[in-house]
Amino acid sequence: MGKAIGMVVLSLVAAALLWVVNCSGPRPEVRDVRLQAPESDGAPYRIEVEIANPWRGHGQAAVTIRLIDTDRGLTVIEQRKIALEPDEQTVLVAEIAAPPGRYTPQVEVRYPPR
Amino acid sequence: MERSILRETGEHSPQEFARRVRWLAASYVAMASGSVAGIVILIWQGALFVDLAQRSNVETLVLAFLLVFFGYLTLISAPGAFGALRLVWFWLRALGGDTVLVDRRKAAALGPPTGPHPRVALNILLEAADAPGEPMRFELHDEAGDLGPLTVDGAQVTHQHAHRDGAYSLLPFFIHQVNLLLRERGEPGDVEIVEWDSTNDEAAALLISLTRFARNLGRRLGEPALWPTVTLSAPECHRLAEVLTTIVPTLRNETFLPHWEYSAEHKLPLIPEPLGLISLSRTEKRVDPMATMGCAVLVVLAALAVLCLLVLFPPWVPGT
Numbered sequence: 122m123g124k125a126i127g128m129v130v131l132s133l134v135a136a137a138l139l140w141v142v143n144c145s146g147p148r149p150e151v152r153d154v155r156l157q158a159p160e161s162d163g164a165p166y167r168i169e170v171e172i173a174n175p176w177r178g179h180g181q182a183a184v185t186i187r188l189i190d191t192d193r194g195l196t197v198i199e200q201r202k203i204a205l206e207p208d209e210q211t212v213l214v215a216e217i218a219a220p221p222g223r224y225t226p227q228v229e230v231r232y233p234p235r
Numbered sequence: 236m237e238r239s240i241l242r243e244t245g246e247h248s249p250q251e252f253a254r255r256v257r258w259l260a261a262s263y264v265a266m267a268s269g270s271v272a273g274i275v276i277l278i279w280q281g282a283l284f285v286d287l288a289q290r291s292n293v294e295t296l297v298l299a300f301l302l303v304f305f306g307y308l309t310l311i312s313a314p315g316a317f318g319a320l321r322l323v324w325f326w327l328r329a330l331g332g333d334t335v336l337v338d339r340r341k342a343a344a345l346g347p348p349t350g351p352h353p354r355v356a357l358n359i360l361l362e363a364a365d366a367p368g369e370p371m372r373f374e375l376h377d378e379a380g381d382l383g384p385l386t387v388d389g390a391q392v393t394h395q396h397a398h399r400d401g402a403y404s405l406l407p408f409f410i411h412q413v414n415l416l417l418r419e420r421g422e423p424g425d426v427e428i429v430e431w432d433s434t435n436d437e438a439a440a441l442l443i444s445l446t447r448f449a450r451n452l453g454r455r456l457g458e459p460a461l462w463p464t465v466t467l468s469a470p471e472c473h474r475l476a477e478v479l480t481t482i483v484p485t486l487r488n489e490t491f492l493p494h495w496e497y498s499a500e501h502k503l504p505l506i507p508e509p510l511g512l513i514s515l516s517r518t519e520k521r522v523d524p525m526a527t528m529g530c531a532v533l534v535v536l537a538a539l540a541v542l543c544l545l546v547l548f549p550p551w552v553p554g555t
Contacts, residue, residue: 137544145548181554202555233286233552 145178147205149230156188156226165216170228172213174205181205183234186215190222197224202234249481252408255525256489260322262528263315263492266308269535273305276542287545290552301538308535311495315528318491338379338484345398345490348383353394353401353494356430356442360389360450360464361413363472367459368450371467373409373476377483382490385409385479390446390462392428398490403433404523405479405486412478416471426465431521433496497527 153171168186181204188197197219203211277284277298288295321344329337363371370388375381383397385405392409394401407428414424430439449462467475499522505513 137540140544140550141548144550146551178548178551180551204554233283233290233549234554235286 142177145176146180146232147174147178147182147207148176149174149182149203149205149232151228151230152210154226154228156224159221162221165218166224168215168217168226168228170213170215170230171210172203172205172230173210175208177207179204179206180232181234182230182232184213185229185231186217187227187229188217188219188222188224189227190224192223195220195222203230247411249478249485252404252482253485255404256485256492259489259492259525259528260315260319262525262532263312264319266312266528266532266535267316269532269539270305270309270312273535273539273542274302274309276539276546277302277305280542280546283546283549284542287549287552291550301542304538305535308531311531312528314493318493322488322491335378338377338487341487341491342380342398345487348396348398348401350400351432352396353403353406354432354439355392355403355406355428356439356446357390357392357410358425358427358429358463360446360462361387361392361426362389362464362466364466364468367466368454371472373472373479375405375479375483375486377480379484379487382483382486389443389450391443396490398487400490400494402486402489403431403494403496403521404489405482407523408482409475409479412475413465413467416467416474417465422465429520431496433494434498434521492524495524495527497522497524499527 149172151170152173153169155169157167157169159166166188168188170184170186172182172184174182181202184201184203186199186201188199190196197217199215199217201213201215203213205211281298284298285295287293288298325337325341325344328340361371362368370386373385373387375383375385375394381397383395383401386393386395392406394403394405396402410426410428413426417424417426430442432439446462450459453459453461499519501517503515504511505515
């Protein structure tokens with residue numbers, strides 16, 4: 122009886138480990154955000170987001186970029202989807218057509234994507 | 236195996252009986268805390284679970300089902316968890332103190348009897364050798380108080396409880412002790428509880444009436460043993476009374492816990508629905524609360540483990 126229970130517990134732990142190793146999604150995190158103002162009138166803002174997936178899972182993540190102009194209370198939002206491989210570090214470059222202003226960038230990366 | 240796991244869980248000796256009550260109390264606490272933790276995780280990580288459900292083609296209503304499931308089990312286990320905490324409180328007060336005084340306080344805290352007396356029907360008539368045809372009475376009391384007598388009247392065994400709703404688990408324990416005595420005599424020891432008031436009171440009442448009819452008929456015909464009868468000698472009755480006295484403190488503890496009495500059915504569909512051509516099933520008329528609550532605790536802990544796994548390691552889901 123004890124052996125049988127032990128085997129069941131061992132099987133459950135093994136299944137949980139295999140699940141974690143082979144079936145889990147990524148764990149994306151934002152490492153760095155750089156915002157470049159447009160060099161000419163009418164040109165878009167360029168934002169570079171360094172995103173890392175230090176986990177062995179893979180899958181699609183959703184990136185939400187917010188340019189917040191606190192002076193005017195204005196927020197410009199851009200959404201992107203990226204596919205992340207295990208232990209991958211990537212740079213997402215986005216060009217956002219936003220009216221001129223003093224923007225602070227805010228980036229959120231989310232898994233699973235909505 | 237089903238006898239030791241489902242019907243008579245930990246009811247073979249006074250020590251096992253005491254251990255069983257401790258495990259039962261612990262299982263109520265585990266079930267209540269696990270269910271509350273499940274509700275908290277579902278609400279706290281609700282957005283994640285909805286995302287996962289939507290992305291993986293799992294019906295989002297499953298989350299509502301889990302909420303109802305955890306809520307139901309919280310309601311079921313809350314009185315037991317409260318009773319277990321009260322037992323811990325009494326245990327702490329008894330440390331290095333007067334245990335009899337603490338047991339008296341327990342008895343006072345339990346209050347008067349409520350509900351019908353726990354009653355079962357046996358497959359045979361049980362009689363005392365020195366008073367055939369008369370009810371037997373085993374007092375359940377110790378220095379701290381009285382728990383009400385256990386009476387055996389032919390096939391009917393009743394705990395005439397003095398506090399709350401009594402204890403059904405006392406009855407299989409008693410029958411197990413009777414069987415031990417019979418085996419010591421070299422007899423098969425196959426006295427069985429065949430009907431339980433808690434799960435089917437009509438069938439129990441019918442069987443008890445039938446055995447009384449057989450008794451009356453036997454008396455009229457001058458043939459007393461029409462219905463199979465087991466007779467206990469005076470020393471055997473004395474030994475039974477002694478064993479029952481040893482479990483009085485444990486029974487008092489168990490009375491703090493609710494008695495969820497259930498029957499059980501195990502089904503193994505070999506060819507599952509919608510065809511359902513072959514299905515194996517087995518039923519038990521009454522399952523010990525330790526078995527049912529123990530299973531419920533395992534299910535709650537397994538569900539909780541899966542939820543934690545999904546939160547800590549969200550699974551891969553297809554992208555858009």
